[in-house]
Amino acid sequence: MRRVLGLALSALIVGALIAACRPGGDSGYVEIKTVPVAPLTQTALYIDSAKLAPIKKGSAILRERVGTLKLQTDGFGGTLAPICDIVVRHNRITTVTVSVLERPPRCQCRYSAGDAARTCVS
């Protein structure tokens, strides 16, 4: 009986893992463009709290979960400073251009939410 329960539990866990890792789940895309274009942008950027790899040739396209994400940069005293919100929709791409010459970097949305200029939408 214990063995059967163990097997069932294992199957459940494996199934959940497969479902979680399955591509094409509820995800969309974020396109981050940095200006001026550089071979490698050194400004640290974060989506929520995850640090992004340096952006190559001024453009990166990232697959992200659906929802509202915070684009952040390094703030004072080791804190993160939010620069704008990005709304990710299923199978859609939201483009945001980050002007990295300014301090702090500034977001320019391709499309902004009607009520909030600092919220980029697809």
Added chain:
Amino acid sequence: MMTLVPRFARGAGSRAIAAAIFTVVLALPGSLARADNAGGAASPVEEFSRQLEAFQKSVPDLNKSIQETAGTIDSATDVEKARAEIDKLRETVSQLLGAVSDNGPVSQMGVKALDHVHAKLKELATGTRFKPEERQFLIDQWRTLEVQTEAATKELDDARAQFAGLLQTLQTNEDFIGELIEIRQAQKALEVIRSLTHDIRDASAQLNKLIGGIKPPGV
């Protein structure tokens, strides 16, 4: 004894001939009638019966065609179906973009491959394990690989930009693409209407033939 046998035989032969003639006479009127039907035109009743049968056979097909056409028209004018087609298209492009996105599996493979090449070149540049000519040979080999891997990752960059552009186009021109899909559906609807019209015309011709063939006696 010799004279009795032929007499008996003669008697049996005449009986057999008589039976054969009787059978032929009985069968003759039917055969003559059949020959008459096969050689001449069908009677008006038979002709009407044949045409009516043909028409009745075509009616269920026509009804089926009408029902199928109605279904096709319903689906052709369904706006939700057009929207579902755009969603399907978006899903396809999205999956492709997912593979080549910067944090996608294929891009990560390219990054790992290039990191490995760079690490090997660094190791060879500082290492003393090999003779100078051997080291130069290995460095040349790794440099060739570096160029090829960079070219492959550049192709990935191009694919990424292309799929992202496609997804953007799908988003920004969603209404227009929806209209194009609806036009395509309407064209399909037109095709089935044309086909149905053709079927109806055929049925009408058959019906006309059937009615035209009815000739009451004395008219």
